[in-house]
Structure formats: structure tokens, C-alpha cells
Amino acid sequence: MLTCPKCYGPLVAEPGTRPVDVGCRSCARTVTLQVFPALYRPDHAAPAASRVAIEGEAACFYCPGKAATIACEGCGSYLCNDCSADWFGKKLCLSCIHSNREVRGATEFKPRTQLYDNIALGMLFLPLVIPLYGLFIVPMAAPFALYFVIRHRKASRGLVPRGTFRLWLAGILSTLILLSLCGVIGYGINRARRFSDGLKTFSELRAAREAASGDAAGNDEDEPAPPPDEVPTTAPRRRIVLPHPGEPNPP
Amino acid sequence: MKKAFGPYKRLARGFLSCSSLWIGDGQLLYIRGRGILLPFSEEYIRFDLSRIRSVSVARTYTWIFTSIGTAAVSALFAWLSLLASQSAAESSGDDSLFTTYLAGGLDLVAAFTLALVLVNVSRGPSCVFMIQTSARSERIRSVRRMRKARQVLAEIGPDIYVRQVNMIPSPPPMPAALAPQPAAAFVPSPAPVDPPPVP
Numbered sequence: 001m002l003t004c005p006k007c008y009g010p011l012v013a014e015p016g017t018r019p020v021d022v023g024c025r026s027c028a029r030t031v032t033l034q035v036f037p038a039l040y041r042p043d044h045a046a047p048a049a050s051r052v053a054i055e056g057e058a059a060c061f062y063c064p065g066k067a068a069t070i071a072c073e074g075c076g077s078y079l080c081n082d083c084s085a086d087w088f089g090k091k092l093c094l095s096c097i098h099s100n101r102e103v104r105g106a107t108e109f110k111p112r113t114q115l116y117d118n119i120a121l122g123m124l125f126l127p128l129v130i131p132l133y134g135l136f137i138v139p140m141a142a143p144f145a146l147y148f149v150i151r152h153r154k155a156s157r158g159l160v161p162r163g164t165f166r167l168w169l170a171g172i173l174s175t176l177i178l179l180s181l182c183g184v185i186g187y188g189i190n191r192a193r194r195f196s197d198g199l200k201t202f203s204e205l206r207a208a209r210e211a212a213s214g215d216a217a218g219n220d221e222d223e224p225a226p227p228p229d230e231v232p233t234t235a236p237r238r239r240i241v242l243p244h245p246g247e248p249n250p251p
Numbered sequence: 252m253k254k255a256f257g258p259y260k261r262l263a264r265g266f267l268s269c270s271s272l273w274i275g276d277g278q279l280l281y282i283r284g285r286g287i288l289l290p291f292s293e294e295y296i297r298f299d300l301s302r303i304r305s306v307s308v309a310r311t312y313t314w315i316f317t318s319i320g321t322a323a324v325s326a327l328f329a330w331l332s333l334l335a336s337q338s339a340a341e342s343s344g345d346d347s348l349f350t351t352y353l354a355g356g357l358d359l360v361a362a363f364t365l366a367l368v369l370v371n372v373s374r375g376p377s378c379v380f381m382i383q384t385s386a387r388s389e390r391i392r393s394v395r396r397m398r399k400a401r402q403v404l405a406e407i408g409p410d411i412y413v414r415q416v417n418m419i420p421s422p423p424p425m426p427a428a429l430a431p432q433p434a435a436a437f438v439p440s441p442a443p444v445d446p447p448p449v450p
Contacts, residue, residue, distance in 0.1 A: 003388060005381035006309040013305075015419070017412055019404055024309070032308040034404060036411050037418035039304045041385065088278055088299055107257070108276075110295055118289040126287060158293050159282065160271070161256050 002039070004031055015039055050080035062093070072096055110159055116152035117162075120145040120170035124177070142177040145170055262403050265393035272393045274407060277414070279303070279382065281391055296389060298382055301414040305383045306407070308400040314377040318368050325364035332357035374398070 002011040009026025011033060019034035053059040053067040060066045060080035068078030074096030084091050088108070092100075100109035123145040127137035149171040157167075194205055252268050254261050259275035269284035279298040284290025335354035339347050380394035380403070394400050 002305050002307070002383065003381075004309060005307045005379040005388075005390065006311065008388075011307070017408075019306075019308075019408065029309050032400075032404070033305060034307075034408050035305045036303055037415040037420075038302055038385070040420050041302075041304075041418060088276070088297070112292060112294045114292050115286075115290055118286065119291050122287065122289050122291060159280075159295055160253060162252075 002033065002035065004029065006031075050082050074100070105156065107159060113156055113158045114152075115158055116148050116155050117157060117164075117166035117170060120148040120174070121166055123148070124170060124173050139177055139181045142174040142181070146174040146178065149174065262406060263391070263393040263399055265395070270391075270393040272391055272403065274410070277301070279407065281382075281389065281393075283392070298384060298389075300407075300411050301418075302384050302386075303382060303411050304385060306404055306411075307381050307383065308397065308404065309379045309381075310397055311377045311379055314371055314374075314396075318371050321364050321368045321371065325361050325368060328357050328361035328364065332361060 002013060003009065004011055004024040004027060006029055007024065007027040009024050011022050011024060011031060013020060013022050013033050013035045015035045015037050019032050022031050022033045023029075024031050050060070050063065050066040050069070052065055058068040058078050060068045060083055061077035062083045063080050066080040066082070069081055070079055070084055070091050071077065072079055072084070072093040073090050074092045077093060079091075079093050083093055085094060085097060087097055097109065100106045101111050123141040124138060127134040127141060130137065149167055153167060157164075252261070252264060252271065257275070259273040259280055261271060261273050263272045265271060265284075267288060267290075269286070269290045271282045273280040273282070277300050279300065281296040281298070283294045283296060285292050285294065332354045335350050335357060339350035339354060342350060374396050376397045377395055378397045378400050380391045380400050382389050382391060394403055
């Protein structure tokens, strides 16, 4: 049944060499429609039923009891009518179609492709769509993008041939983001150290280190530094004396 | 995206190359991309030219609504830019500089959205393009404009028809009762014979 492309309502038209305008009764749109003679072909054109193989006759590879009518153009095995399929003019067995589609990924059979270069690029750019938080998500996604680039660098990039520009772009961008992330982390650690030392700049830190080393060298050359005055930090311990047996307890 | 590869020739291409339609090797190849802004995966749908039952195109009004919406956004930004420039004229110092830059930015956004409107209008009416076989009906998302749809239909229609010429059914034989009878052979009627004279 012919259907309207907008509302899927039924349409009525006859095959012709030119497109015709037909009114859809469901959505009241004018549909430009070209119908082809395949409309007359029955929906489920079942192949001729396979017959039982007789003695001495070639049998189907998958159905041993049935007579073979053709040989698979992929693997050459004999097939009955039930086990063969027509794939754009080629008669193939179902296992050949499956292996071509899913295992080998032959061009004329390939059903789908994952575009890993686009996935890696999307990881780097799509978080920027999120306001405010996007800039924080990109550095977290960069390692995964780099992993995708390295892991799938030789993977197929689709049926339509494409260059490696996107893959390279994703790899370079993710590497740069990771390097800058490392730089930021290193700078933060140094900054934290300097704050813990009570200093604010590298020059102050350097001057303090030089002063410390200079003091140490001067102390070695002169006579040893006098011991610091003993300053009791805690109260002196009180000695407890226990009486000998037979003696009275001290007051 | 390439215009041709192997036996295939590109007929149409969708927005951001997410989907495309190709013809070649006795088949139509529809590449449907799935993803956000960028296609993360591609699905390949093949139509045997000898099995396509119909190609239909229905005009839609999406382009009018999108044009009106984008024009409204453009007008909004232009109005905000006008307000900002008026504010810049009244203020002084840093505020004036900031509002001048703000007005410029809003002008850019308004010009961009106006350009989108012009492009959308220049591409013509939008449509839905569908290919139907006995097994499936597939909307082709790479053909979204009537002009492009007519081009594609003019290109693939003859190819499909040529491959299906042998499927045109011959008219069924008519019942014998309704069949026109062959015209009877003209036999001139014999000349009237005069009756013999009565003696």
C-alpha cells in the first residue's frame, strides 16, 4: 500500500513514467508521487518450495533431505531454495551474508560503522555547549578522547572515504589539553608549597634558601655555636619515694 | 564529503553531513548518521532499484516557521543592540565603552541570525522525502527541500523505471462473453430473384 510521507495515510496512484500530484485524504496535503511497476509485485514472493532430494542427487548443505538448486556464490556450498538469499543480484547462503556483514565488514554488505574520530572530537567540543561547567568537563574528557584516538587509529572511518584530519585534530587537541592540565596542576602544587613556606614568590624562596645555606657555611668556618640556653619547657618531675617495709610512712 | 566514491555518486547531503543519499551499482545507498551535531555512527540502508515501489514527496511548512522564529530572534537582538547604543550615547567613561562593545556584539548576533533567515528562505520550501519498498518505508532526511527533491526524483526516476519495465503486467485476458466479436464478413445479399412467371 502506498502511504503519505507525512501522515502515513493511504494514497492511490498508478505507475507511470512521471511523478504525479496526489491529494492525501488524511492530512489534505498534495503529495508528489511517482509509482513504479514493482508495486504489482506481490509482498511476499516466496521462492519455489524445495523438493526432496532423490538418490544420487546433490542435496542442500544445510537441509540434507532437500534437493540443491544453486551453489552459493560466496562459499560454493549447494543450497536449496529455502537456504539461499538474493543480495543485489548475488545468490548467497545466509552464513555468507552474516559473515560479510558482521565479521568481514565488506563494503557492499557493511550495515553500520562507528566513527571514532567524531566521537573523540565530540568529547572535546560538546561539553563546551554546557554553560559554565563545560570548561571543567573538557579536561576530564581529554584522556578518554586520546584513548579513543590511539585505540581506534586504524579503525574504519565509514563507507565514504574520509581523511585522517579529524583524528589528528582530536589527538593534538587532547594532548594539548592534557599537557596544559599537567602544567596547571604543577603550578598549583608549587604555589601551595610556597604558601606553606610563608613565601609568595620564587625570588623570595631562592633568597631564603641561599640565606640558609650561607648561614650553615658560616657556622662551619667559625667556632661552634654556643649551646642554646636550657629553658625548661615542662615542670620538673616530682620524685616519689616509697618507704621500706617496717618503716612508718613519710608525712 | 566526497561527491563520488567507487560506483556511487552523491545525490544529496544533509545538515553537517549527518546523512546522505548515493546512487550506484543498481542501488540507492542511504547513509543515516546518528549523533549530536557530529555523526558518531553511520547506518547504511540499501535500496535495490528494481524493488522500489514509490518515491513520494510532501511539502511541509517547517521552513516558514523556522524563518519566522529566526527573524524574531534577529529582531530581538537588533532591538537590544539599539537600546545598548542609546545607553552608550547617554553614559560616559568605562560604561560607555562597555555598552558600545555590547551593542557591537548584539549587532553581530542579529546579522548572523538574519543571514540564517535569508539562507533558509533562499533554499525554498521544505519537504519530506520517502522511499517505499515492499519491506520498508524510509524517510530520507538528507533531502529536505522541494527543489532538491525534484532534482533527485528526476535523476533516479528513469533509472528505477528502466529496471522495472519487465514488471509491468500485461493486461489480463477478457472473458469470452465480453470480448468483442469479430466483425462478420460482408457477404452481399443475393440479388432478388424474380419469381418465375406464372403460366
